[in-house]
Amino acid sequence: MMEKEISRKKYPAQTRLQYPVVTSCYSCDKPIEGKWDSTIQLAIEMGELEGEAKSRFFFHDKCIKCSPSRAQHIVHSRFPTVKDDREQYNKMFWDKYERSKYEKLYTNAWVSLQEKYNPKWVK
Secondary structure: OHHHHHHHHHOOHHHHHHOOOOOEOOOOOOEOOOHHHEHHHHHHHHOOOOOHHHHHHHOOOOEHHHOHHHHOOOOOOOOOOOOOOOOOOOHHHOOHHHHHHHHHHHHHHHHHHHHHHOOOOOO
16 A cells, blocks of 8 residues: 555656556656557557557556657657667668558557547647
């Protein structure tokens, strides 16, 4: 019980309201702002994972920006450019067709997350 109270104080109330389960990014240890900033939610939106409950049990969640293999494919003016330096994942080594295909898929999924869950998102 004491542990829960301490972790609640660690994050602002605004974060708790937007994302009922306060989750820290596995990589940077900062709170994940909401479903719109979660790699698990992005994977669900893409159809790579089924169901939030099962996925949260088996995978560590990260901010989308902390997952460069996914984030590099999001090409949008409101998302920072991310580069994956690992050669086996870097999209610059892919052929143009595959790169374009995944950029459209990930960008559309990311925009969909923003429209569904981000209260600050304005079209």
